[in-house]
Every structure is written in structure tokens, then in C-alpha cells.
Amino acid sequence: MENKFNFEICPERRTTESLKWRVYAEDVLPMWVADMDFLSPPPVxxxxxxxxxxxxxxxxxxxxxxxxxxxxxxxxxxxxxxxxxxxxxxxxxxxxxxxxxxxxxxxxxxxxxxxxxxxxxxxxxxxxxxxxxxxxxxxxxxxxxxxxxxxxxxxxxxxxxxxxxxxxxxxxxxxxxxxxxxxxxxxxxxxxxxxxxxxxxxxxxxxxxxxxxxxxxxxxxxxxxxxxxxxxxxxxxxxxxxxxxxxxxxxxxxxxxxxxxxxxxxxxxxxxxxxxxxxxxGAEWLQALLGVLEANRDFLYEFVHNELPGVKMNRPEATYLAWLDCRDLDLQPNPYEFFLNEARVALNNGRDFGQEGRGFVRLNFGCPRAVLERGLMRMKEALERARMVS
Structure with missing residues (x-):
């Protein structure tokens, strides 16, 4: 089943009407709005x-x-x-x-x-x-x-x-x-x-x-x-x-x-x-997708824990969305703008989810592993540069 569906490719979406890929500049990696960068099921x-x-x-x-x-x-x-x-x-x-x-x-x-x-x-x-x-x-x-x-x-x-x-x-x-x-x-x-x-x-x-x-x-x-x-x-x-x-x-x-x-x-x-x-x-495709998403979730959790000091995250029990607590880092002017400007990664601003979301960002990991790794490395490097400056 794992080889039957291809979850490693990300079709070019900037040339389409995609909200996710058309809002930000071309050098920004979008990991925000909740749609996945996978082909829909073949039967669909x-x-x-x-x-x-x-x-x-x-x-x-x-x-x-x-x-x-x-x-x-x-x-x-x-x-x-x-x-x-x-x-x-x-x-x-x-x-x-x-x-x-x-x-x-x-x-x-x-x-x-x-x-x-x-x-x-x-x-x-x-x-x-x-x-x-x-x-x-x-x-x-x-x-x-x-x-x-x-x-x-x-x-x-x-x-x-x-x-x-x-x-x-x-x-x-x-x-x-x-x-x-x-x-x-x-x-x-x-x-x-x-x-x-x-x-x-x-x-x-x-x-x-x-x-x-x-x-x-x-x-x-x-x-x-x-x-x-x-x-x-x-x-x-x-x-x-x-x-x-x-x-x-x-x-x-x-x-x-x-x-x-x-x-x-x-x-x-x-x-x-x-x-x-x-x-x-679509059930067979969904079963394969869940395996890919769960592996992405676990990779993301370990990366945040080991490579993004100061960022906290609990493993999501569902969804392909991670809620990252950046409050200990005091990123300026806020975590969303920091990662957008310094890492060129577009996340969701936590404050948009209510007052309790201030200091958080939401990250969409519904994408090929290579895309997820690229985004996380950009975030890691941005945090390292910020620590060197401070």
C-alpha cells in the first residue's frame, strides 16, 4: 500500500489559483492554510x-x-x-x-x-x-x-x-x-x-x-x-x-x-x-495518507524538541497541524512575523486563534517530507542567527 500512492511529490501550485501558495512572495515557503500538498486520491x-x-x-x-x-x-x-x-x-x-x-x-x-x-x-x-x-x-x-x-x-x-x-x-x-x-x-x-x-x-x-x-x-x-x-x-x-x-x-x-x-x-x-x-x-488512500502524516508528525516533534530550543510542542492526536509554543523565546515583533521575515516560512499567527494564541504559531505538516525538512531547517537557521546577534 505504501508504494501504491505517491506522497513524495508536491505539484507546482504557484501557477494555480492556490490561496496557500499565492499569498506570499515566491521565496516564502507556505506552511500555513490547512490544505495538503498532496495529490487527491486517484478515484476522486x-x-x-x-x-x-x-x-x-x-x-x-x-x-x-x-x-x-x-x-x-x-x-x-x-x-x-x-x-x-x-x-x-x-x-x-x-x-x-x-x-x-x-x-x-x-x-x-x-x-x-x-x-x-x-x-x-x-x-x-x-x-x-x-x-x-x-x-x-x-x-x-x-x-x-x-x-x-x-x-x-x-x-x-x-x-x-x-x-x-x-x-x-x-x-x-x-x-x-x-x-x-x-x-x-x-x-x-x-x-x-x-x-x-x-x-x-x-x-x-x-x-x-x-x-x-x-x-x-x-x-x-x-x-x-x-x-x-x-x-x-x-x-x-x-x-x-x-x-x-x-x-x-x-x-x-x-x-x-x-x-x-x-x-x-x-x-x-x-x-x-x-x-x-x-x-x-478513498479508504485505501486515506490509510496510506495517515501513515505518511503520522511519520511527518513524529519527525516534526523530534526536530522541534532537539533542534529548536525554546520552542515547545505536544504531539497532535489528530489533524496535520502543529501548535508551536514560542513564548519563551520572545521573538520580535511576534513569532509569526519573525519566521516570515527571518526564515521566509509562512505559518499561521497564533493570535488569530484568540487571545490565548499569542506567542504561538500553527504549522501545517501535510506536505512531502522534503518540504517539511526544508521549512524546519529555515526556522532553525533563523533562530541560530537571532541567538548570535543577541
Whole structure:
């Protein structure tokens, strides 16, 4: 299997419309936005080619075969049996959780998030006209993030109407345990708070960890949960704009479906084609990808530990994103600008993930090993030059 797919080449992307590769100057190595520098799975490419050859690209209906593929995927990977009518297609997970918030908004209603977190989370409450409620994730003495059940329960108020969960977590890389999920779910049930769970990275989980969709904990939890998933990260098809929501509650599903119809703008027909190919014929490629990503993660962890003194990192339990703690180095004007200007490596600025992200950067290791090594060596050399000057 390892030799069947080529994860060592990085197709030239600067000549395409790639956001990742076109934002920065040509001498900058981009290791920021969360798409991978790997070819998408062969079955996905083949399905798209066949669809292009048809030559007509009109408005699309929701293909029943795709819903059947999603049901089968969730059952095989998470032992989760969902009904097809609970699945609603949306253009993206981001549009999905914003539309859920719009469905729930009411005067004085609050929305709770845990920071640091994926930047679009930070804008949802304001855009929905809700009260912005934030709870920093807890950290232990080793820098590992976790959910403190008592702190979470205390953060829910009489105003809180929605909790927006990120699991697996971006950027800290946690896969929350069953105990952590139960603590959050029970507190939300007690307060009659809807859980909207962004689980876009659920298929990218490493050895020793298991993703548990929070809706699978209990039927009562499922009724109070909207789960958002997508093939975009898993199969590197983010630009095709397809995701789906699982909405068990009939009343909320009706409201949400109308908002998707009115504001979502319809589905990308190529996204539908890619998703079905991925979920029906992409499992073998995904298994090979996970081996490559886990090896990259371990190489990155050892390099940071041994070659980047002053930088701290916990091994991500999922995702292809590493959360690097640079606070001990006091890099000026901040770690993001330091590595961009001095190493010519573009990372994500930690402050964009909330106040708790200051002094951090996020690094994307979803790339060929040679690219990862080149970026890390640039960072190492920049830090060495800075120490010589000081």
C-alpha cells in the first residue's frame, strides 16, 4: 500500500489559483492554510475527469447515492448509524455552523466557544447577533490542553443557547476523550444548550486515539447536537466546497434546511462528485495518507524538541497541524512575523486563534517530507542567527 500512492511529490501550485501558495512572495515557503500538498486520491480525480467529460454543469439535486455513501462511511468508521433524512448538504463547515447560529439566534442568546480555536469560530456570535461567550481550554504542566468539566459547566449561563465544539481540535490537535465529551454534553443537556460540533478533522486521527462523534454518546445528546463533517481535509478537496450537517431534531432540521436553501447558494456539483468517490473508493488512500502524516508528525516533534530550543510542542492526536509554543523565546515583533521575515516560512499567527494564541504559531505538516525538512531547517537557521546577534 505504501508504494501504491505517491506522497513524495508536491505539484507546482504557484501557477494555480492556490490561496496557500499565492499569498506570499515566491521565496516564502507556505506552511500555513490547512490544505495538503498532496495529490487527491486517484478515484476522486478519475470521477471528476469523467464528470468533466460529460460537459454540462447545471444545478444539482442531492444525489441519494451520496447520502448512502455517507451513512455507510459513518457506520463503518464510527459505528454510527444515521438516517439519510438527517443529512443536509452545505457548501462548507464554516457556513454550516454560522447557519446553525442563525437558526438559534434570539435577543440576549449566548454562544460559547473554547479558545484558542479555528479563527472563524471567533466571528460566529457577532455575525448571528448573539452574545460572545468564551472559555479558555485548560492546560496541564506539560502544556497539554484538556477540558475541565467544572470550568465548562460554570461557563454556561442562563443566556447560553449554543455551544460550538471543535473536535478534533484545531489548532491544539486534541481528540477529546469520552469522559471529556460526556462532561460537556451533560452540562449542555442540563442547560438546554444546543451542541454544534465541527468534526471536520475526524478522519485524520493517529495511533492510540479514537474519534468519538459527540452525538453518539446518547440519544438525548444526539437530539441536542448538530454535527458538521466534510471530505475536504481528509481527501484534500477543500476547494470543491462540500460539507454536510447531521441534524436529528426535526424542527431544527426544517429551519436549518431553509436557511441553507436561502443563504447557502446551492451545492458545487463537482464537490458532490468528489465526495461520493472519496467515501466509496478513498479508504485505501486515506490509510496510506495517515501513515505518511503520522511519520511527518513524529519527525516534526523530534526536530522541534532537539533542534529548536525554546520552542515547545505536544504531539497532535489528530489533524496535520502543529501548535508551536514560542513564548519563551520572545521573538520580535511576534513569532509569526519573525519566521516570515527571518526564515521566509509562512505559518499561521497564533493570535488569530484568540487571545490565548499569542506567542504561538500553527504549522501545517501535510506536505512531502522534503518540504517539511526544508521549512524546519529555515526556522532553525533563523533562530541560530537571532541567538548570535543577541
Amino acid at each position: 480525480i478519475e470521477a471528476l475527469q469523467q464528470r468533466v467529460e460529460h460537459g454540462v454543469f447545471g444545478y444539482a439535486v442531492d444525489p441519494p447515492s451520496l447520502k448512502q455513501a455517507i451513512v455507510a462511511w459513518l457506520e463503518s468508521r464510527y459505528n454510527w448509524r444515521v438516517n439519510e433524512e438527517e443529512i443536509i448538504f452545505v457548501p462548507s463547515v464554516v457556513s454550516g455552523f454560522n447557519l446553525v447560529a442563525m437558526a438559534l439566534r434570539a435577543p440576549g442568546a449566548g454562544l460559547l466557544i473554547q479558545t484558542p480555536v479555528y479563527p472563524p469560530f471567533l466571528n460566529v456570535a457577532r455575525q448571528a447577533g448573539m452574545k460572545d461567550q468564551r472559555l479558555p481550554l485548560s492546560r496541564d504542566t506539560e502544556g497539554r490542553y484538556y477540558v475541565d468539566g467544572e470550568r465548562f459547566r460554570a461557563a454556561l449561563t442562563s443566556e447560553t443557547r449554543m455551544f460550538l465544539l471543535c473536535n478534533p481540535h484545531n489548532p491544539v490537535g486534541r481528540v477529546f476523550t469520552r469522559e471529556e465529551l460526556w462532561a460537556m454534553a451533560e452540562a449542555c443537556l442540563e442547560r438546554d444548550v444546543l451542541i454544534c460540533s465541527d468534526e471536520i478533522h475526524c478522519d485524520l486521527v493517529y495511533s492510540g486515539h479514537t474519534h468519538i462523534p459527540i452525538a453518539t454518546l446518547d440519544p438525548a445528546v444526539a437530539q441536542k447536537t448538530v454535527t458538521l463533517m466534510s471530505p475536504s481535509k481528509t481527501f484534500n478537496v477543500a476547494g470543491l466546497k462540500f460539507a454536510f450537517a447531521i441534524v436529528p431534531d426535526p424542527a431544527l432540521r426544517k429551519t436549518f434546511k431553509q436557511l441553507v436553501h436561502d443563504l447557502g447558494g446551492g451545492m458545487n456539483i463537482m464537490g458532490l462528485v468528489a465526495a461520493e468517490a472519496a467515501y466509496t473508493r
